[in-house]
Amino acid sequence: MTEVETKKPQESLQDRLNQVVELLHKHKLVEDLAHRQEGQHQDIVENLVHRQNLAELQRKLDELHPADIAHILESLPLDDRLTVWQLVKAERDGDILLEVSDAVRETLIADMDDHEILAAAKEMDADELADLAPELPRDVVHELMESLDAQQRERVRSALSYEEDEVGALMDFEMVTIRDDVSLEVVLRYLRRLKELPGHTDKLFVVDYDGILKGVLPIKRLLVNDPDKEVADVMASDPVTFQPDQDGYEAAQAFERYDLISAPVVDKNGKLIGRLTIDEMVDLIREESESEVLNMAGLREEEDIFASVWKSVRNRWAWLATNLVTAFIASRVIGLFEGSIEKLVALAALMPIVAGIGGNSGNQTITMIVRAMALDQVQTSNATRLLRKELGVALVNGLVWGGVIGVMAFYLYGNWELGVVMTAAMTLNLLLSAFAGVMIPMTLQRLGRDPAMGSSVMITAMTDSGGFFIFLGLATLFLM
């Protein structure tokens, strides 16, 4: 982990991106010219300009932090992205690969040969290798593993044995361990001998001779206590610990709740096997919120915004197909009442209002419930109460807005019975949308599925078919 010493980089990140884009465009312009012109003399001149531009671009990129380059790569279309990648990949490719999003990483790795990948991986820690491994060609991974020493290989294997979002896959192995029977003075001297401490070291891990975690010594305490004191007297002996098979998102919530910076991971016997750090947790928190947004909208996964049309189509395919089926069902519901619509064509114009407002209101409910579930605020014990509240909101909205729309229907079509049916249908559909908005995510969770998954598509399906059925059914009963 490199120490950052650039001044106010966040201010000018956008500027830097723009500078890179500008240099890229200059470069491309010259390339285009070179293609079009034939004279040899001109070729040489343009080649010079071309090289100057690339050199300038290279200089610019060399100044940037790997995280900034990652951001620039993510913000560039594929061809520009690969031009930049060619310029930076020789030296800092490893750091950059670890910073970019999965979707973009795939495009970068596809541009590297085995030799380049191996060189990039050589400088990585075991946990970083494990992060990268699933996306590398199989034989490259094999060769990589061969090149590691036994402890490193064991660590990579262990990290790979856990699910992507389990603590075991998120932890690193850069723990500084000490014994509890030494003085703080000895600890201070020990640290000095290390020359460098791992990033995010806010505490040292106190272990016994079998590697069992006995406590943690926060650096804060090491600094303010008398150096003659023993570690055992100063350490926190009952720290927050995590198990490797625990859900990473739970760990992230604990980090957030208890303001942790690093925390030990122990196995079933209490043996220290790794540590979690806040930077991994922040990434997880962000990813979790993102996948909530994406899943609700029916996107299968994070999408490289410059992905090919074909890739994007595949990413959105599943939920669109589902939506097609539900829309077809809604259409058949209307088909049931074609006779009524023929007699009173106003029904065709009014029915989308009932369905649309139900869908909108249902989306509000479901968004709120999915969020509360992500924060663990919803239990079976309070489900009924939540449902009652949402039904109350729906009833108020239905009577008020349904009333408004009913009056408008009356004015438009001069038929007061149509107005009453409209109000009644709006109210009933809003009640249905509230019911579905609470029950869909709860049912998904009980089935062990992600409650956000396509919930927006599902609620819209319910309120569409339901709305048409309620409105056209009531109209057929009372107006025909």
Add this chain to the structure above:
Amino acid sequence: MTEVETKKPQESLQDRLNQVVELLHKHKLVEDLAHRQEGQHQDIVENLVHRQNLAELQRKLDELHPADIAHILESLPLDDRLTVWQLVKAERDGDILLEVSDAVRETLIADMDDHEILAAAKEMDADELADLAPELPRDVVHELMESLDAQQRERVRSALSYEEDEVGALMDFEMVTIRDDVSLEVVLRYLRRLKELPGHTDKLFVVDYDGILKGVLPIKRLLVNDPDKEVADVMASDPVTFQPDQDGYEAAQAFERYDLISAPVVDKNGKLIGRLTIDEMVDLIREESESEVLNMAGLREEEDIFASVWKSVRNRWAWLATNLVTAFIASRVIGLFEGSIEKLVALAALMPIVAGIGGNSGNQTITMIVRAMALDQVQTSNATRLLRKELGVALVNGLVWGGVIGVMAFYLYGNWELGVVMTAAMTLNLLLSAFAGVMIPMTLQRLGRDPAMGSSVMITAMTDSGGFFIFLGLATLFLM
């Protein structure tokens, strides 16, 4: 900030919540009984049981970290919430108030008298007071300010002078400052004299006699370097700094990008005036993603899931009203074509398919664009390219799914011209939804608005009215 030493609290948080709920229910059951029974003897017995339950609950709560109590309060309906609040508020009300969400905090403060609020606020730091102040009664704030010393008052005032999400409102004042002309040994002795270091102290701030920031001394370097060295030789002299009027979310992104734990805030002259810490930034990252979700669904703000029906109605009112207007417009679009529907009632059954799938696909596009914008990946320079890609995806989806639906329409109604119109309308509406999905958030951003704000409602409005117009228009042109 209290040091957490509870063992694996994250494992049992849900259990603890359940225990509290159970105790609360016991307590309420007894209360109910006491209300119903009249005999005096029984009253006394039940009063005893009642008190025992409360005592047990109190014991349970006393063991918990303020953040855990905050979580429990957020997960309880209002009456239970206030019962628990009564039990905890005497001692740790300040810590807990700072941990709960804004919506829940409001309900808790409403339950406190001025005296209690003042007592709770007494132990807070200036930045915490500033967080709380906007939600307190005006005269309480006045009294609070009177009770502060000049420096504290000045700090609260300064924090209050910034927007809620500016760095100046997010920073705290717990900086440990040192001079650059002393040895590390002197620094170590100075820290020991402090007895305690502020939370999240991963670096010390090096300032000159005028308070101008000259660099930072990471604790890591303090620990591994020779104590005889001078601060000036070891410090990082060009650290990442922030300005108080900078956007907090930008700062949070910088924290994430550069793996920061704390960072100095300086004024225009380079004078150190505060510091940002990762815990505030994590909160901000979470809030930002949440407000994105909420805004897209048309919820005005974060909602206490147990808010009263009336409060919830108000929170959702604005976008529902907008939706009512847009639905009405869509209805009038259909009204234009009532003649065609009378002649061919199949149009009424098929038109929601065109509108619905357009809405769904538009929501996928807009979700992706809003996310990319939040990550600063979208510039005007790549807008055209994005638009072209989304139009490409829409074209593929329109021809494929529109084709499927066209064939189905043909089979259902035995009218091949209807099938062709259906396919054409689907394709055109998907192109419209892609166009709107890219342009709506971009336009909102150019107007200086939040691109997520109600974007889902807006895109649905476009694809509904647009879809009806395209489909019914084509049908009227070619089928009548």
